[in-house]
Amino acid sequence: MIHLQNIHKSFGNLEVLKGIDLDIAEHEIVSIVGPSGAGKTTLLQIIGTLYKPDEGCVEIQGTDVLRLSRREISKFRNKHLGFIFQFHQLLPEFTALENVMIPGMIAKRKNKELKEEALKLLEFMGLSDRADHKPSELSGGEAQRVAVARALINHPDVILADEPSGSLDSHNKEELHKLFFQLREAMGQTFVIVTHDENLAKTTDRTIHIVDGKVV
Template sequence: MIEIENITKSFGSLQVLKGIDLKIDKGEVVSIVGPSGAGKTTLLQIIGTLDRPDTGTLKINDIDVTKLSEKKLSDFRNRHLGFVFQFHQLLPEFTAIENIMIPAYIAGVSNKDAKEKAQELLKFMGLNDRAKHKPSELSGGEKQRVAVARALINNPEVILADEPSGSLDTKNKQELHQLFFDLRDRFGQTFVIVTHDEELAKLTDRNIHIKDGQICLNSEILIP
């Protein structure tokens, strides 16, 4: 599903990723954990094609996305990847259902089909009665569920989440964590989650520990 070989990334003189090798199978729920500044979010952004590595290859479903043009990369991202962020990133002027439909519009889906899919997702999320509410009228947990529905609208193979429960209270956090596994079981998506939440990390199929830009095992840095 996801194959990463010798990924490096620097910002100026600071090398953030130092030769990352990683494979993630279809249907896995994987957490990326480690101290602040370790390179977790940078790795997630590269997997999500939001940034390009300096060296190395990234294959998703046997497609080497590092070789795609910007236009083809944008199309690939829209159709195959979904994103969930810590602070929802919902557009305040649009309703819940309109926010969910936006990626479908970008993909060229008709209004009728996009609305039907969005309504299906709202029902699955238990938010049928919140479809016409704007973000300011939703609770934190409801906003994050709308954000998850938006990530799912184009049936992506991979969902990438950056601290998805970081702004939630305990109850909503637990519900969101369970939702990820319910979605994997129902739709078969692969989840890659950057988190500091120990509870979420313990639930995932596998923890990937990063320290100083390298993947660690039992606190020891793995040298490729």
């Protein structure tokens, strides 16, 4: 599913990743842990095609993404990858339903079909009655579930989550962690989760430890 080989990445004189080798299987839920500044988020962004490494190979579903043009990478990202961020990153002027639909609109999907699917995802998340609410009218847990629905709207192969429960209280953290496993069971996604949450890391299929830019 995901194959990384000899990944190096520097920002100026700071070498952040120092030769990462990593394979993640289809349908696996993997957590990436390590101290602040270890390179976890940079690695996630490289998997997500948001950064290019200075050196190395990145293959997702058999595609060498580093060989794609900028336009091809954008299309690949929109179709195959879903993103969940710590602070939701919902657009405040749009409703929950509209926020979920945005990646599908970028993919130029038919509006009727897209809206129906977005409503089904919100129903799956237990948010049918919040579809017309804007982010300011949602609780933290509700906003994060809307963000998860948005990540799923284009049926991505991989969900990439950067500290997804970092801004949530203990109850909503637990609910979000359960949701990931429910989604894997129902929809078959692969999850790569950067987290400082030890409880979440313990529940995943595998935990990858990164220290000083290397897998240990």
